[in-house]
Amino acid sequence: MAQEPGRRPVPTPDELLEPLAVVVRGHYDDLTAVAGRHSLSSAQARALIALTEPMPMSALAQHLVCDASNATGLIGRMEARGLVTRTPSPEDRRSKVAARTPEGTALAHRIRDEMRVVHGALEALTPEERTALLPLLHRLGALLAP
Amino acid sequence: MAQEPGRRPVPTPDELLEPLAVVVRGHYDDLTAVAGRHSLSSAQARALIALTEPMPMSALAQHLVCDASNATGLIGRMEARGLVTRTPSPEDRRSKVAARTPEGTALAHRIRDEMRVVHGALEALTPEERTALLPLLHRLGALLAP
DNA sequence: TATTGTTATACTCTATAACTATA
DNA sequence: TATAGTTATAGAGTATAACAATA
Numbered sequence: 001m002a003q004e005p006g007r008r009p010v011p012t013p014d015e016l017l018e019p020l021a022v023v024v025r026g027h028y029d030d031l032t033a034v035a036g037r038h039s040l041s042s043a044q045a046r047a048l049i050a051l052t053e054p055m056p057m058s059a060l061a062q063h064l065v066c067d068a069s070n071a072t073g074l075i076g077r078m079e080a081r082g083l084v085t086r087t088p089s090p091e092d093r094r095s096k097v098a099a100r101t102p103e104g105t106a107l108a109h110r111i112r113d114e115m116r117v118v119h120g121a122l123e124a125l126t127p128e129e130r131t132a133l134l135p136l137l138h139r140l141g142a143l144l145a146p
Numbered sequence: 147m148a149q150e151p152g153r154r155p156v157p158t159p160d161e162l163l164e165p166l167a168v169v170v171r172g173h174y175d176d177l178t179a180v181a182g183r184h185s186l187s188s189a190q191a192r193a194l195i196a197l198t199e200p201m202p203m204s205a206l207a208q209h210l211v212c213d214a215s216n217a218t219g220l221i222g223r224m225e226a227r228g229l230v231t232r233t234p235s236p237e238d239r240r241s242k243v244a245a246r247t248p249e250g251t252a253l254a255h256r257i258r259d260e261m262r263v264v265h266g267a268l269e270a271l272t273p274e275e276r277t278a279l280l281p282l283l284h285r286l287g288a289l290l291a292p
Numbered sequence: 293t294a295t296t297g298t299t300a301t302a303c304t305c306t307a308t309a310a311c312t313a314t315a
Numbered sequence: 316t317a318t319a320g321t322t323a324t325a326g327a328g329t330a331t332a333a334c335a336a337t338a
Binding site (some may be wrong): 041056057058067068069071072076089092093094096 | 318320321323
């Protein structure tokens with residue numbers, strides 16, 4: 001199990017970039033395909049998934065890294081399908097709070113569960129690989145989402 | 147260094163899903179931001195990066211997991227900017243081969259180099275983390291891109 | 293007949309600017 | 316004045332259908 005010391009030099013950030021991009025691409029394509037099967041664009045799917053709990057439109061737009069007018073359109077189309085609601089905030093009468101309906105929450109979970117390519121890849125990992133991967137993903141995620 | 151046995155159970159695929167999504171999102175947002183600074187959409191950037199070597203339009207569309215008519219538009223806009231060329235194939239007169247110009251290749255490399263969020267995250271990893279991460283990314287990538 | 297690429301069309305994504313209502 | 320949300324608008328992404336040229 002032990003690695004001979006000095007055999008493989010420590011990878012540079014550059015060497016990690018391309019394999020990381022491949023992983024990102026595979027995940028993104030899987031999400032897009034699954035969302036499409038439910039007549040959702042990947043942008044709508046991301047918004048639906050982001051709404052783990054109700055939040056004002058402005059917070060949603062910030063979460064999605066997009067303009068507020070964009071969030072208006074995304075939520076509007078999903079509201080028309082009964083997946084989300086927009087209710088006036090009691091605290092600030094300018095603000096509206098977006099929230100998933102039960103149908104929206106169910107769909108979000110179904111999309112997550114139906115990402116079979118990603119699921120299959122993670123299941124194919126050995127227990128050792130999974131154990132090693134989890135803290136690295138948390139670490140990278142913390143560094144990437146400041 | 148050794149882990150006490152039995153302290154942490156082996157992560158399930160489900161536990162890996164969410165942290166993986168966070169990493170994917172961070173990478174995607176960084177690429178979109180950098181491409182935008184060069185007046186490229188993320189779709190155009192992906193196409194430009196995919197063109198490591200010349201390929202027919204059909205192969206490019208397959209690579210991008212999109213319709214051929216979509217690739218026509220993407221390449222058309224980048225051709226108008228002098229980033230790619232479309233030349234008739236000598237072998238099959240129905241086919242056209244898309245290729246980057248030197249400017250297109252230079253821009254692709256610049257975009258890769260300017261992804262500072264991702265670069266910063268990878269540089270912040272310890273040598274041990276980088277060494278552990280590389281084979282895991284290759285493994286996941288191979289499983290995700292079949 | 294089947295395939296390659298394009299065009300026409302329609303809808304969505306996305307940002308900017310202008311607007312209303314509220315703070 | 317500043318902020319939250321919407322609307323209007325314009326350009327880009329995307330797929331479907333129809334088409335021309337070639338295999």
